[in-house]
Amino acid sequence: MGRAEERRARQKSARRAKRAAKAGGIRRFFTWKWLLGYLLGLCALFIGGFFILYLLVEVPPANAAAKAEANVYKYSDGTIMAKEGKVNRESVPLSKIPKEVQHTFVAAENKDFYSDSGVSFTGTARGLVNTALGRGKQGGSTITQQYVKNYYLNQEQTVSRKLKELVISLKVDQQKSKDYILQGYVNTSYYGRGAYGIQAAARAYYNKDVEDLSVEQGAYLASVLQAPSQYDWSAAGPNGKRLVKARWNYVLNNMVEKGWLPKGEREGLKFPIPIEPRPIPGLDGQTGYFIEAAKKELYKAGVNENEFEAGGWTVTLNIDKKKQKALETAVRSQLTDKLDPKKRKVDGNAQVGAVSVNPKSGGIVAMYGGAGATKHYINNATRSDYQPASTFKPLILAAGLENGSTAQDSTPITASTIYDGTSRRPVKGSDTAFAPPNEDNKSYGPISVQKAMNNSVNSVFAQMAVDVGLDKVKNTAIDLGMNEDAGGFDVRPAMSLGVMGASPRDMAGVYSTLDNHGKKVTPAIVKSAEKGDERSQLPDPTNGQAISRGAADSVTSVLTGVVDDGTGQAVRQQGQAVAGKTGTSDDNKSAWFSGYTPDLVTSVGMFGEQKGVGKQVSLKGTAGGGRVNGGDYPAKIWAAYTQAALNGQKASKFDLDTDMGAAVKPPPSPSSSDTSESPSSSPSATESTSESPSSSPSSSESASESPSASSSASPPDGGDTPSPPGPSSSASDDGGGFLRRDQE
Template sequence: MGRADARRAQGRDARRAGSGGIRRLFTWRKILGTFFGLCLLGMGAFAALYVYVDVPEANAQARKQSNVYKYSDGTLLARSNSDVNREIVDLGVVPKKVQHAFVAAENKSFYRDQGVDLKGTARGLVNTLSGKGKQGGSTITQQYVKNYYLTQEQTVTRKLKELVISLKVDQSTKKDDILAGYINTVYYGRGASGIQAAAQAYYGVDAKDLDTSQGAYLAALLQAPSQYDWAVASPSGKKLVKERWAYTLDNMVDEGWLDQAERDKMTFPVPDAPKAAPGMDGQTGYLVEAANEEMERQGVTEEMRQAGGWTVTLNIDKKKQKQLEKSVDRELENQLDRKNSKVDATVQAGATSVDPKTGKVVALYGGVGATEHYISNATRQDYQPASTFKPLVLASALENGAKTQDGDLIGLNTVYDGTSKRPVVGSDIPFAPQNEDDISYDSPTVRTAMDKSINAVFAQMVVDVTPSAVKKTALALGVPDKGFPATPSLTLGTMNASTWDMAGVYATLDNHGRKVTPTIVKSAVHRDRTMEPVDGVGAQVISRASADTVTKALTEVVDVGSGREANTSAYDAAGKTGTSENNKAAWFTGYTPELSTAVALFGESPQGGTQVSLTGTANSGRANGGGFPARIWADYTLGALGGGSGATFDLQGVERGETAVTEAPSATPSETPEATETPSETPSETPSETPSETPSEEPSPTWIPSETPSGTPSGSPSATKEPGNGDQPPGERPGGEDLLGQ
């Protein structure tokens, strides 16, 4: 054997030795042992992971919901919590076939499986490790766990937790509860999370009203919400979503959830075009704010509301609300030049309309827009209601059986001294208010005094009734107790009140003396709790005879008095004008048998909200309640009543509209006028505030009221002053409003 042969033999021997060593190292027994060892190790690790990982609390984002606000007819008004559009609904309200559509699209074996898809999870883990990103294949349970308990991050740790938690959730939770959690948390596109928001976003209906075809589209959408949204989808995206929709329905047939014949009749349900979610601009913000404030008063705190999940239905009538907005625009805003007129820039309008039979607030106007003027002019209480308070003075006189200084029972035909700046008699507190334009009246009756809003008459009437008794009646009727003094000056409406307050006060008169409390929330429901709604109608606070007699007086204000601009002859109406000191506010509050509405204009400086005069608004001269407010009221009321109404006031206890009560009450008030406070509004001498806007081009007639009562107090001069604008419509005979307190 040569050297070459020897080397070859040596190599063969070495290879044989090596291969034998490998075979000895990697025997089948050792390979199987290693495999089973790794399996046991994995099983042990998984068992440890199963014990270690608990089902966590739901994540905050999954639990967060929007609050939904609706008009009285159930149509959507707004959603709050703008960062999430979700309203959780019970599975029971979702049609059964729509439920099955989601299962058919996402996880046909959902009702049979253990909550996990091991193959899909393994594929997802591999793809995550290899950087291939998000992959499908999870069960409905896993997707629910990811959305409700975990996060959307793509990590191995999150996927392992998802697997363990899904197994635990499947063991401890009913399938229907898992399905409900899934369809309420998953994202559908168009900013909608949860099936209720999605149903509204794509089809403009509630989840309970979805049909099977629509439900199949929403289920198909979940695979790629942005790509499959029909409004923005590419041709290929539309093709894919239609295929996915058909796949979903076919799976439902396979599972026995849908008849083939029904399936064959279905056509693709093209979704509605997307719409912007209702925001808080315009009047919406004011309506939502008023509802929230009422909920707060009823024990639903801001913290509770911020958690979301409330469905709040308002008493607001959608048609009446739109009519009120149109009326303000037509009768006021279209007349203003807010950009170029300093006066017009200060004008703020507010209004509240109430159903006097129920207390429901059916319409509300808070200002030019909630995102532009944050204070609601409907509910603000920083302006005086002025002469709209005078009917309450009369109501108190009637209710208390009060008498004049001469011992005459006060009624509609009672005669008073109408001399301007006449000092009141019987009060330790001096008070001598000026009538509008300093006009004196020749022995007016109470009816005439109400028509013309004569300050001198009602100042004396307050003293006759006693200020404390008048205040008590006012509070009972609904004037807010802001600590206003019980002095003779309260006849001028020198306390603060809102249009909301005064609409309720007049609604109580309209409701024959039975207390009406304005309420805007019809219902407020949460899955965990409900709010007890406000009872809008309460006890009898003044007698029907007293309330109806005041109504009779106020019908004449609209027919022939300072509120004539509110009279369209298309409805029965009663009301009162008011213009506060220095023309800072102008009011008309009135009612028909079906609506009580307060309309007011407020002068507010754009710099800091200081109260300023409305004089010169839209170049109309002196501000007055018989002008813009009365015209807004009339236009709104006519439209809200559908062009008119045949309803009439059912007045009882009023004799021919002349006497107030058929007999006097058995007791008279024991209170006496307070003598400890001198009001700053009006000293006993001529007030410092005198009208400067009296038109010079008008003639100066001598005018005496046409009504001459049977008795005439001494010292009652005839009117010798020229008429002013006040609360009288332009070109009409003079009224009784006064810059000082009307």
């Protein structure tokens, strides 16, 4: 062997030795023991990292989107009126969800929910890998994980979010009960049709409250969660319908497997096709007025405004759908259909407000606030900037009866007490000169209180207010429900003509208290308000005795005479007892009828408001007529509404504890011989000469306490046009039981 060959052999041998040494080193490095050690080290590192992550990651507060809910408003029968809020969600406690419906969600998403630790490690690992590889959303999460994602985190698909979801889910499962987690899950999930939460979904798909869902309907809602847009039956194509039916069957079969649904019952279930989508009720029409009034009532009752506006409340109102429809129809048929603002500018100024109350419960069963909250911002039913006029007169009599007051000659004030009805007769016993004119400056001479109420004689009630005591009159009025803060409630003789401010709701409350035998009624629009298991404590609308039953019943008895034989004849109903009072304010800026039956009290106000300006203006000429009196449009609206609202009910009578007034017996008219005797407040013949209309207050006094002394001036109460004594021969039956008159 030559040197060259020997050198090559040595080099080749060295290379083989080097390769062998290298291979031996790798084998030594990757033995099974070493590999196991490496794996254990990696596991320890992962566990240590997860432990640190577990310690660092806290359960965060709920995200804003998960807490956002709508406030739901319902009619008295429980049907939805409106939802207010950006998110159509209404959380409900799990106790309201039928058990079998609860099980449909568990069967659909997580059969082992009640026994697992709150997480699926295999599902989470698969999700992490797919997220890292950009493969999009993956299933496999537990109900707890989905709840955590909805309530605490967000919907982003990142590795860090999934790791947080895993840690928080473990903690939530340890800290909360399974029922708490399931409740959160069904209330935070999105079901399609704009519905967040199971209650909104039950309404959207089946027009039901969640407690009324059947197991098959629950199974559909649990199925639709997987793909809300694709599985919505109304929008799904053939494939979507096939898939959601398959999912529905899958849910029910899982329930049978878990023992939550008997197999025989399962076989009899049919797929529950949802209703067509419907728009969420808005705040147009009267609804906006209802909601604003309800909010004010709740805040006054102590509900925190910020908490309420955050959403999640269910507010049931006392509004009766049938009666509300009847009231709106009455306003339209009796007035608004007759208005033509393009032809008559004054027609654009006519506003109507009305409130109807159940006097026994105090609930507002119907309310009319105007053309609509989006068209006329001010709620005419609750505004108190117009005078109630002669509808205040019954309160003066109530004060006299309650306080046992007497007239100027010490005669007790009753329905049969005789007063001087001379127009512009100066009031006696007043520190302030006051001599109000009657309507058309008509003088009645000696007249009973009953007749004076029937014909709304201003001079009688101006004197009576002073006889009773103006302070006492005001106090009684406030006790009955008048709003002292409405403005113009000054203690002065002109108060007797209703020159203070009042709303239809105020007057409905006053007359409800009279109807309720003197027990105070504060009209309430809210029946109940609750959020989850929390129920707001609302004041009792009927609480405490405002005036004695005898005084209240006596006023009611007198007010039946106004309807039977006075300015309120437009509302007479055959067989049905009705009491009420008309009112027309100074310069005809407002006209009223407030009246009641034993079961229903309604106050209707008509107001002149210059369109676009808000200034109070006269109603004269509305709908092409002349002066608008309380016995005109307000009484006609009242009559049409009451007839419809009480349709189908048996006519009722007042149960009165009194021996006076028109409901007991007609008051005797003073005979010619009676005039020779000095009536309670009637001047003698000599006094009559010295206290003639010409002796009314000076112009400066009139300006502060009464209208112009001119005989052509309108009386401060607008002068309810009186009816002649006895039933009018021109009265006619309208076919619906109400007798109407063209003149108030």
